[in-house]
Amino acid sequence: MMKNDSIVFHGTLQQMLEKVETGEMVPKLQASHAPMCKFFTAYYVISGIRHVVPLVHGPTGCPLYMSDFVRTRECCEIRGVPLEPTASTVLDESHVIYGGEGKLLEAVKEAYAKYHPDLIVILSCCCSGIIGEDVESIAREAEKLVGCRVLALRSEGFGGDFRSGYEDAFKLIMELMEPPRQKRKGTINILGARWGPTTTEFDMDLDEIERLLDEVGIEVNAVIAGGCTVEELKRAREVELNASWCYDWGQKLGDLMEERFGIPYSKTGQPYGLRATEEWLLGIAQPLRLEEKARTVIERETQQVAPDLAYLKQALEGKTAIIEISEFPGPIRALSLARMAEEFGAHPVVINVHPYTIKERMPSIKFLLETGVNPEIILTRGLFRLGSFRSSKETEDELEVIVREYEDPIFFGNAGRFPPCPVVNLTLMNPAFQPQYGFRGITNIAALVRQALENKDLPRSRLLRGMLYGPRTT
Amino acid sequence: MDPEQPEVPADLVTGLSEKCRDPYLRCAFHGAAQTALGVSGSALLAHSPQGCEYLVNNAFSSQECDYMETITLCTKLCVDEIVHGGEDLLVRTIRQAKELPISALFVLSACGPEIVGDDIVAVCEDLQPEVRFTLIPIECAGFRGSQYDGIDIALDTILRKLVKNDAEKISNSVCLIAPHANANPTWIADLAWVKQVLSQMGIEVVATLTHRTRLSEIANATSAETTLLLSHDAGRRAAEYLQNTYHLESVGDGIPLPIGLTNTQRWLTALGERFDAQSAAEKMIADGEKMVMATCRRKWPMARFFYRTPAAIVADATIGIPLVRFVTEEMEMTPALVALYSSQPSARVLLEGELRDLGLAPKVVYGTDVYETRKSLGEVKPRVIFGSTIERHASEGMGVPYIVEVVRMMRQFRFINREYFGYTGILNLFECVQNEWTLRWRSKEKRYEAKW
Numbered sequence: 001m002m003k004n005d006s007i008v009f010h011g012t013l014q015q016m017l018e019k020v021e022t023g024e025m026v027p028k029l030q031a032s033h034a035p036m037c038k039f040f041t042a043y044y045v046i047s048g049i050r051h052v053v054p055l056v057h058g059p060t061g062c063p064l065y066m067s068d069f070v071r072t073r074e075c076c077e078i079r080g081v082p083l084e085p086t087a088s089t090v091l092d093e094s095h096v097i098y099g100g101e102g103k104l105l106e107a108v109k110e111a112y113a114k115y116h117p118d119l120i121v122i123l124s125c126c127c128s129g130i131i132g133e134d135v136e137s138i139a140r141e142a143e144k145l146v147g148c149r150v151l152a153l154r155s156e157g158f159g160g161d162f163r164s165g166y167e168d169a170f171k172l173i174m175e176l177m178e179p180p181r182q183k184r185k186g187t188i189n190i191l192g193a194r195w196g197p198t199t200t201e202f203d204m205d206l207d208e209i210e211r212l213l214d215e216v217g218i219e220v221n222a223v224i225a226g227g228c229t230v231e232e233l234k235r236a237r238e239v240e241l242n243a244s245w246c247y248d249w250g251q252k253l254g255d256l257m258e259e260r261f262g263i264p265y266s267k268t269g270q271p272y273g274l275r276a277t278e279e280w281l282l283g284i285a286q287p288l289r290l291e292e293k294a295r296t297v298i299e300r301e302t303q304q305v306a307p308d309l310a311y312l313k314q315a316l317e318g319k320t321a322i323i324e325i326s327e328f329p330g331p332i333r334a335l336s337l338a339r340m341a342e343e344f345g346a347h348p349v350v351i352n353v354h355p356y357t358i359k360e361r362m363p364s365i366k367f368l369l370e371t372g373v374n375p376e377i378i379l380t381r382g383l384f385r386l387g388s389f390r391s392s393k394e395t396e397d398e399l400e401v402i403v404r405e406y407e408d409p410i411f412f413g414n415a416g417r418f419p420p421c422p423v424v425n426l427t428l429m430n431p432a433f434q435p436q437y438g439f440r441g442i443t444n445i446a447a448l449v450r451q452a453l454e455n456k457d458l459p460r461s462r463l464l465r466g467m468l469y470g471p472r473t474t
Numbered sequence: 475m476d477p478e479q480p481e482v483p484a485d486l487v488t489g490l491s492e493k494c495r496d497p498y499l500r501c502a503f504h505g506a507a508q509t510a511l512g513v514s515g516s517a518l519l520a521h522s523p524q525g526c527e528y529l530v531n532n533a534f535s536s537q538e539c540d541y542m543e544t545i546t547l548c549t550k551l552c553v554d555e556i557v558h559g560g561e562d563l564l565v566r567t568i569r570q571a572k573e574l575p576i577s578a579l580f581v582l583s584a585c586g587p588e589i590v591g592d593d594i595v596a597v598c599e600d601l602q603p604e605v606r607f608t609l610i611p612i613e614c615a616g617f618r619g620s621q622y623d624g625i626d627i628a629l630d631t632i633l634r635k636l637v638k639n640d641a642e643k644i645s646n647s648v649c650l651i652a653p654h655a656n657a658n659p660t661w662i663a664d665l666a667w668v669k670q671v672l673s674q675m676g677i678e679v680v681a682t683l684t685h686r687t688r689l690s691e692i693a694n695a696t697s698a699e700t701t702l703l704l705s706h707d708a709g710r711r712a713a714e715y716l717q718n719t720y721h722l723e724s725v726g727d728g729i730p731l732p733i734g735l736t737n738t739q740r741w742l743t744a745l746g747e748r749f750d751a752q753s754a755a756e757k758m759i760a761d762g763e764k765m766v767m768a769t770c771r772r773k774w775p776m777a778r779f780f781y782r783t784p785a786a787i788v789a790d791a792t793i794g795i796p797l798v799r800f801v802t803e804e805m806e807m808t809p810a811l812v813a814l815y816s817s818q819p820s821a822r823v824l825l826e827g828e829l830r831d832l833g834l835a836p837k838v839v840y841g842t843d844v845y846e847t848r849k850s851l852g853e854v855k856p857r858v859i860f861g862s863t864i865e866r867h868a869s870e871g872m873g874v875p876y877i878v879e880v881v882r883m884m885r886q887f888r889f890i891n892r893e894y895f896g897y898t899g900i901l902n903l904f905e906c907v908q909n910e911w912t913l914r915w916r917s918k919e920k921r922y923e924a925k926w
Binding site: 029030031032034035036037038039040055058059060061062063064065067068072073076077082083085086087088089090091092093095096103106107108110111114115125126127130131156157158159160161162386387388389470 | 492493494495496497498499500501502503504519522523524525526527528529532541542545546547548549550551552553555556567570571574584585586589590615616617618619620844845863864867868870882884885
């Protein structure tokens, strides 16, 4: 056990989970740290359906932030999606006092007339939620007056954490799924995508898994909800199997579709590294009776990346892989990476997974534990510090100390950290090294590790360090 | 269009409908946050669910706050606080912030807590003796209006709470109002230009409401002789309050903000006349015009090729109204559509006066939304749009050759803030046009491959 005053927890993921479950560790973020609210994440999922009008029953702040951020920037600018509307009923003080249901009904009719959508989803937010607007009844009433489905989602920002927005939106989407007219052999849905009416936030990862599925001869009916159409959603029950691009986000919908429609769900982790990629692909191919074909593809792909696999084994064997979650793009990815590091002979140590993250991702964390992912975990004081700068600066200082205590360390996170060891820059914000999933991911991660090790003695940027953490005082 | 789909009712096309909007403007909470974050040495506590914190983050960027200096906090209200009230949580959060090295903590309430009746004013009064900094509650729920209403609400609260009644008047001085209600993404450069010309005229800026403004500046704001409103969208209420209560004379009223040669000349002349600095103003005008013309002579802007090209202006009133004259005079285009995000009565009067003066009769839309803009663009069919990334995408398929992103731009990033006000502002706008012109001519593909 490491002796260091700044360490508040040092144990395994399993031990940490127990502390969170028993309440010994409070899974609450400090006041200076705020994740997205339920409304935002519900919007993410809903806007992943083509030709949908998300009709926000509320003032302009909530929809506008999302339409700027998701629709204009992410969808139009990055993913080549046309500008789609984000409609709002623009509730004001008088509606808060007298109610806005009448206006909402008119707004649905108007939205249909203006935008000719395939689907309208009414999203309630704090205002309409608190004053008790019956959005579901309005949706039912409105559906009789327009030529498309009208659904309603209670997505008040106060009504749950970010996770509940995703899950409730995925659940709502199930209402669009019609009884199957046929079973489409060798066809699956990919679940858990979001963020805009096209492929998920990490397009290239999805491209890679779709490429592998195609090689095996597996057809994808819909990526739910990463650019899928209403028609694809209607036929979603015709598939043989559901799979996820990310277990964490697909799990709820996968379980529900299995429970309600009897469609099996392939439960596998993210395809980081060779073993997880094999599991992911076979997890889909085996129930579809395409195992042999999948093994052929895996063998061929493995041969193609053999030099990269050999390099990763040689480079990581015996090292301590320090993986920092608070600065990594997603805790589940970080844990998947820990598994990959172990596969290549490194000892993974995960730094700063906030108890809040454990609580919010409990089912996925438990699933990962079941699959044998139980890395060493260290939490430091800085993780809980008030203020984003203070927290970030303090955790940086602590990281630098911790890294020195391990032999032959290598840091997996992003280049915003400056530990005294090679840094593998796994940010997802650099498309030069995407995808990270699958076989092409292996090649990219090998290239990143090579960059880290071969250039470990090059000077780091004083400029960027000063920008992030202020000028050095010692 | 699908023949089975219903016709769009006429009132939807003419913009009379208010039931279903795809708005350009954020809510009052955002505007209030933008105003509070312009006060240096302070922190902001959003008494709201966690999502509203993202509006605060956006305001944080707009005011160019430094995360080493400015902390934002959020009570992250959940169902419990909505059902039972969130005042206790607010108290606990303020106490957590007790040790922060700040001089003020702005407490902003969002929709949820205001509807359930959380009294942030009472909480702040009760806790004030416990903390070393000043607690400033601002009741600015999103449903109170647009971001411009939020700016007005916040300025009103700040002035009523913080200004001194007995400040001694400083001659030749000014209080700048609402520089942040400006859709130039780097409006801070506009403010810097204003401060520079005021300094050259010997006019002291007593306070800026708000950008990097110390609490002591706000306290002394009433020592200014005059107010100078830097927005056509917000801040008028604050100027009127200071005029009616503390006799600060409002200058520059009725003149578009200084974008383009004529607007800049008029604006500088008005200041020169009020502060007895005519010669300084005349010199600035002469030097500025000379510099712009000499620069253009050396750089040869492609703006000269746009003679009488039909143009649309889609922006806030602060940038949009002055652009009308700039586009007509300096660029020699013909404004065919002016669509403004807001619809303040004073802005309408100003725009209509400008159109009369210029002899223009474009289609005018006040308080436009994205749908209305798209419909108007389809109707007017401009060849150039001065607007944002939204119009770039909203006009897809309409064959508009040039979309000059001057507000809310996503395809350009500015490390160095660039003003639209004043003489360098003219060059900055020309540069935006020039870059768009260059991109328009760039070949999309090569006709054959090189041999090497």
